[in-house]
Amino acid sequence: MDFNTEMDEVEEFLRSKKYPVHIGNNKGKKANFRRKCQAFTIQDDFLKYVHKPNRKDITEVRFLRVIKDRQYQLDIELASHRGSGYSDESVALVGHVGREKVVDPSSSSDPPSPIVQIIGVQQQEIIYKFNPITVVTQRAICNNSGGRLIFKKKSGPSGKINKTFKNTSEPLAVKVIKGDGNCFFRSTAFAITGEEDQHPVVRSLICDFLSTNENIQVDSMRDDKVWGTTTEIIAAANMFQVNVCVWAKFGSIHTWHIHSPKGSKIIKDSVYLENNAGNHFNVVIRV
Structure with missing residues (x-):
């Protein structure tokens, strides 16, 4: 669609x-x-x-x-690449390498010379370390849940701990999670308890956590098979005090999105998830 x-x-x-x-x-x-x-x-x-x-x-x-008219969308896209006009100032403010190809890929004429020389905009490369949630942290989270979560087994990665990887590095192996509308909660449950069947408890805990914020409505999210969203991902990071790292598509590229607990010290323990096709979560076990 x-x-x-x-x-x-x-x-x-x-x-x-x-x-x-x-x-x-x-x-x-x-x-x-x-x-x-x-x-x-x-x-x-x-x-x-x-x-x-x-x-x-x-x-x-x-x-x-929200702009639904395609021609209007194209006009905005062009303006964002060449500026609001063809003045040197307009071009210099927003131009980048490849700008002329976007504006007119068949053009053979030289573009206006900007006052500022634009060399290019390069996507920033970020290096992370693979630090999946440890058994100690798994047990601690379960113990702090008031007995609602039960530690079953190490969710354990197959990859090397502390291995470095880039923000554009694709996951090498995943634990496939059942796709029934509960996949985010199943993935989080597996990472924390070693068993995805505890997803109803994880959903309930996250909704209880969110309900303390009067600006967030959680009624429908308590229902079985309602998809988790970014809001629930951020809530999980803050409630369980772990990083939730999601491999997902951003625009036309895939990259890692890191959600960390707000206002806390640097935390190594991380839950790694793959957002597959924008509608399903699996647990990443190797990068």
Whole structure:
């Protein structure tokens, strides 16, 4: 399903509360769709994305218009590569190597000379160390859960501990997790207890943790088979005091996204997950 179709469905739901036909009467799918729609609103008769840089500071909320018209999207993309016009200032502010190819790949004429020489923008390479959650930490988390989580076995990686890897290094081996709508909670349960079947408890613990924030609604997330989102990932990192490292697609490339506990000292113990195709989580055991 393309972006415009998805946004049409979101807008229709916000205006008429009608679910898309393909959702049917499936309770889990309805809940997932409602959660998706929470990120949008209708304002000034336009569909807008609700941007919250800081969940605790509602004064920072911005409403960004969703552009569904493809030509309008292309115009914005071009402006972001060549500036708002062809002036030297405009080009110098946003130009980069490959800019001319984006603006006009067939152009043979020389582009305007910017006042500032733009050499290029290179993606920053980040080096991490592979430090999966230890048995000591597994046991500690289970003990701190008030008996709700039971340590079963070492979730143990097959990879070398402290091995360095890049932010663009693809996982080499994963523990395949059952795909039933509970995969994030199953993955987290496996990493912590060594057994993915404890996912209902992990879901409950995360929802209890989130419910302490009055700005976050967790009712539908308590339901079985409702997909975990970035909100639940961040909650897991903070509640269990581990890093949650997710291999996922960002734009056109895959990279590692690191979610660390807020305001804590540097923590080595990490849960490594693979977000496969944007809709399924597996546990990464080797990088």
